[in-house]
Amino acid sequence: MIDTATATGDLSEVARQLRLDILDSTTKAGSGHPSSSWSAVEICTALYFGGVLRYRADEPWWPARDRFIMSKGHAAPLLYAVLARAGYFDRELLWTLRQIDSPVQGHPIHGLLPGVEATTGSLGQGLSLGIGHVLGGRLNGLAYRVYVLLGDGECEAGQIWEAAMAAAHFGAGNLTAILDYNKFQETGPIAREMGLEPLADKWHSFGWHVDEVDGHDIGAIIAKLRTFPARPDQPSILIAHTVKGKGVSFVETDFTWHGRALPPALAERARAELLQGGPVA
Amino acid sequence: MQLGSKAGYAPATMPLRNVFGEALLDVATDNPRVVVLDGDLGNSTMAETVRKAYPERFFNLGIAESNLVGVGAGLAACGLIPWITSFSSFLLCNAYDQIRLAIALSNINAKVLGSHGGITLGKDGPTQMGIEDFALVGGLPTFTMLVPSDPVSMRALVKLATDHVGPVWLRSSRLPLPVIYDEESTFKIGQANIVRQGDDVAIIACGIMTAIALDAAADLAAEGIEARVIDLLSLRPLDVDTIVAAARDTGAVVTAEEHLLTGGMGSNVARVIAQHHPVPMRFVGLADTYTESADPADLLVKYHLTADDIAAAARDAVAAKRAQG
Ligand SMILES: Cc1ncc(C[n+]2csc(CCOP(=O)(O)OP(=O)(O)O)c2C)c(N)n1
Numbered sequence A: 001m002i003d004t005a006t007a008t009g010d011l012s013e014v015a016r017q018l019r020l021d022i023l024d025s026t027t028k029a030g031s032g033h034p035s036s037s038w039s040a041v042e043i044c045t046a047l048y049f050g051g052v053l054r055y056r057a058d059e060p061w062w063p064a065r066d067r068f069i070m071s072k073g074h075a076a077p078l079l080y081a082v083l084a085r086a087g088y089f090d091r092e093l094l095w096t097l098r099q100i101d102s103p104v105q106g107h108p109i110h111g112l113l114p115g116v117e118a119t120t121g122s123l124g125q126g127l128s129l130g131i132g133h134v135l136g137g138r139l140n141g142l143a144y145r146v147y148v149l150l151g152d153g154e155c156e157a158g159q160i161w162e163a164a165m166a167a168a169h170f171g172a173g174n175l176t177a178i179l180d181y182n183k184f185q186e187t188g189p190i191a192r193e194m195g196l197e198p199l200a201d202k203w204h205s206f207g208w209h210v211d212e213v214d215g216h217d218i219g220a221i222i223a224k225l226r227t228f229p230a231r232p233d234q235p236s237i238l239i240a241h242t243v244k245g246k247g248v249s250f251v252e253t254d255f256t257w258h259g260r261a262l263p264p265a266l267a268e269r270a271r272a273e274l275l276q277g278g279p280v281a
Numbered sequence B: 001m002q003l004g005s006k007a008g009y010a011p012a013t014m015p016l017r018n019v020f021g022e023a024l025l026d027v028a029t030d031n032p033r034v035v036v037l038d039g040d041l042g043n044s045t046m047a048e049t050v051r052k053a054y055p056e057r058f059f060n061l062g063i064a065e066s067n068l069v070g071v072g073a074g075l076a077a078c079g080l081i082p083w084i085t086s087f088s089s090f091l092l093c094n095a096y097d098q099i100r101l102a103i104a105l106s107n108i109n110a111k112v113l114g115s116h117g118g119i120t121l122g123k124d125g126p127t128q129m130g131i132e133d134f135a136l137v138g139g140l141p142t143f144t145m146l147v148p149s150d151p152v153s154m155r156a157l158v159k160l161a162t163d164h165v166g167p168v169w170l171r172s173s174r175l176p177l178p179v180i181y182d183e184e185s186t187f188k189i190g191q192a193n194i195v196r197q198g199d200d201v202a203i204i205a206c207g208i209m210t211a212i213a214l215d216a217a218a219d220l221a222a223e224g225i226e227a228r229v230i231d232l233l234s235l236r237p238l239d240v241d242t243i244v245a246a247a248r249d250t251g252a253v254v255t256a257e258e259h260l261l262t263g264g265m266g267s268n269v270a271r272v273i274a275q276h277h278p279v280p281m282r283f284v285g286l287a288d289t290y291t292e293s294a295d296p297a298d299l300l301v302k303y304h305l306t307a308d309d310i311a312a313a314a315r316d317a318v319a320a321k322r323a324q325g
């Protein structure tokens, strides 16, 4: 029984394997959101394999577990790859993504697979669920922490700010939001479509402790998360500066890959890049 | 899967949503008062056609559907004709109260596109599917509700919706649909179209189920059952005359919809038939369940929305009619 996932092996190698699993599962499915998933690989690696989250893969609904809620539900391929690697279910299931009769749904559905804490896919909802888990933990006398992964485009949703207000109001010090700030939403750059800045100031003014990090530096993410909460009654947000499509050069530079799987030929190019750690000549 | 092939229709070439994009561009070109509002899905709903042609009349409100609807209603109050566009699930489920007060109860002249209706968006799965839009828009009494079934009807209904004064909901979906109509076909709000003649049973369908109903009718004809296929097109107002005539002429009615049966089109058609000319009815649609992520063809089979399912329902309705003597 693992209460604390220990940082075993080289975490950047874990991240590389997760990227490959995301690539293979979405290409096989012929659809999905690889670029949105690759953006947050290091964030999830830090949480699940960097000793941050306390979980028991063999007892997925262990009441005292830390919660991870994937609010940007279209990054489901990342969540599934992480849960499989963490031992929640057989990795072979990844190759049934989006197929009939498979629990590996296009967007996560609560309880269909062990470790999937929330049904998401309509953006804007995860932070509120996180507050519910915080309040529930209080009533149940459990001192777990709750982590919610948000998209930057997702922060355009009013519900996010309703939740931001409520989390501070309820003094949810054990709540941490991590913002995958990749600067792109579906139809274009955030700054062009719906400006969010000054984003850190917004969260700050809602009463949150705010910190920022290079969202692809696993060690830095772990270190920042360890400093939370700054005050026991204050929710925290880690604004992680990321690159949408991280790891695959031609996806990083073309936002129109949002919501599209790589066709097999391009998937091979992506695999070569991921294996050698950079663009292939 | 090639909808309409058994009935002899040429294979579909363009997804219905792309036809919507072209039709929207046409009405925006014809009428400078048309404005388009997007919820960061213009590349998916195809409303981006207007963004490219008339950027000054296109507004992306981002991932914020309540605000999107409110802004659209405000534009309508200024005499503009807003097309408020997103997936039907996100619009109705995130902004129902805004649609209710700012558009429906205000009887404001706004047009709402609910794209990706039904289950045939497929692999994105049940969180994104719109299987409850007929029921929810049904709960907004001032809304006209239109469901195109092919490229020709999509173009016609987008134009009719734009010209109509008052709230209109229009459902779009993702699959390519075969061309059922021709240049001579006519369309009117409140008018259902008979797309196949027959007097043994009537199949009343809408959206993608119309092409599937035509396939079922081809199979039934091989067994000597001639089905009248009615493309409902206008879910509100309903074409009571055409529905009642179908019940009277055929004595057996099947409805087919890519929607939950509870609160769906069939229940509204049944209300008309029960009141005016009761006959045996059967209902093809989604049982009380969510579906799942999968290829659209697999979903249609697993959730009983195929030509075989419609044909079986038609045989059953005909048998019930004959048993009544
Ligand atoms: C309520 C809602 N509206 C629209 C969508 C469609 N949609 C899916 S992903 C996406 C863009 C998300 O952008 P962001 O939050 O920045 O996530 P990223 O993919 O960049 O990680 C949109 C608009 C949705 N899923 N939910």
Ligand SMILES: [Mg+2]
Pocket (backbone or CB within 6 Å): A151, A152, A153, A180, A181, A182, A183, A184, A185, A244
């Ligand atoms: Mg983003």
